[in-house]
Amino acid sequence: RRMRWLMAAVGLGILVICALITLILNSFIGINALTQNGASSLLAALTIPLIPALGTLLLVNFIDRFEREPWYLRLATFLWGMVIAIPTAFFIERFIDSVIMNLLEPGASTILRSALQGLNAGFTEETVKGLGLLLLFLVLRDQFDNITDGIVYSAMIGAGFALVENFSYFASGYRNSLVFLIIYRVVLGWLGHPTFTACFGSMLGYTRHTRSRWQQVITPLLGYIMAVMLHSFFDFVDIQAGAAVQADPGNTHVAMLALVAIICDYIPPFIAQMLLLYLLIRSLAQEAAIIREFLASEVSNGVVTVDEYALLQHSFQRTRQERKALWQYGFKHWLRVKALYQAEIGLAFRKWHVSMGDGQKNGYLRQPEDVYRERIRRLRQEIRAVEEQARAKERRT
Structure with a gap:
């Protein structure tokens, strides 16, 4: 330090x-x-x-x-x-x-x-x-x-x-x-x-x-x-x-x-x-292939959803979805959605780094892969909570 x-x-x-x-x-x-x-x-x-x-x-x-x-x-x-x-x-x-x-x-x-x-x-x-x-x-x-x-x-x-x-x-x-x-x-x-x-x-x-x-x-x-x-x-x-x-x-x-x-x-x-x-x-094209290969197991484990897995491989569609979140739910929600997608892509690249020879982090209580997974779950919970509140508000009105 x-x-x-x-x-x-x-x-x-x-x-x-x-x-x-x-x-x-x-x-x-x-x-x-x-x-x-x-x-x-x-x-x-x-x-x-x-x-x-x-x-x-x-x-x-x-x-x-x-x-x-x-x-x-x-x-x-x-x-x-x-x-x-x-x-x-x-x-x-x-x-x-x-x-x-x-x-x-x-x-x-x-x-x-x-x-x-x-x-x-x-x-x-x-x-x-x-x-x-x-x-x-x-x-x-x-x-x-x-x-x-x-x-x-x-x-x-x-x-x-x-x-x-x-x-x-x-x-x-x-x-x-x-x-x-x-x-x-x-x-x-x-x-x-x-x-x-x-x-x-x-x-x-x-x-x-x-x-x-x-x-x-x-x-x-x-x-x-x-x-x-x-x-x-x-x-x-x-x-x-x-x-x-x-x-x-x-x-x-x-x-x-x-x-x-x-x-x-x-x-x-x-x-x-x-x-x-x-x-x-x-x-x-290689980046899209890395996402496709190294997030496949995360879909079966429930860390990444099927829709997100398909969306992350197409950058323009993902950007369109981010803009949609901005118009519908506001700036903070847009930042959460962007952070979720980047955390999922970051997880794929971290796993790729390990496959290419990067070692595990010495002295870490939790490896970066686990930190990514926890961040993904937390962000998804926050996103779902905001969207459910918005839908409940629409039903009341």
Whole structure:
């Protein structure tokens, strides 16, 4: 218990320090934008980056269909990207960039300089963001079930990181390149950082599907390398296109080539998104299969009803039933119904974890499976009591 309190205190201290650094850095950016470009630039920098962040949040809510992740873990991963990863990556990138500039000769190739800067950004940012995923995977392993969870947590980290990064872009480039930034950072690139990080997160989640030791090591490593390379190449094209335009600002031909290169720069992330979508669909089908297999015995034992067993395997029908409970019986009853379904799905995933090699909890008077069953019975009793009271009230009226 003392160790847990110590770890919590250290984590809170790191969060506060990084939050202060992030706040100070962005305050300087905001003040500079306010003095140079007026209040409209600061307003744009505060509001426009919210659009891709909200879009990512809605997307995460949609794809997290079966074993939904707790809201506080989603918030924690978002804060990791927004508060912890940003200042850490900022100082590391600045240091490495200064080293690169000192090592390169004044007449060094522009392409080499852009490639090293792109690799610096890709390696540093994906490492810092990936550390948050790895920490979550190691500390809260029971909450990191599969590829779906890896994509969900990665998307939230990427959204938090992109929110602060977009603030700096829009604050500094409001006057000269607002339309370009909206197309580049919002319309085309709103899933940029989530996609890069999800390459590592999805492969980290895949390790929960295999007992092979070499796959548990190699697969996340390959995902991390893919994230770094994809991010580095993206930034390399962006930096090189900007350098080409700056070297010959009056050349329309160069400007058009740079614009085409920037647009084509989104093709590799788009291909990665299609691969992640395929993995996500397979993972969601696997989640339905886990529910079907590991809750079958709970139906015969009376823990899960036949109707619930059929409903839990179809996420859209379950969501429709939850909304029905909201309209008929109110908000609290809706929360109870959602909690019941999640407890039943959680029981299935806990039994699957044990079948995949997770051991029993040492020192526990009751194992998690029994706690799930007790919670299911209690929630069902509360739900039935509310519904019976509502029906009795209708008969009286």
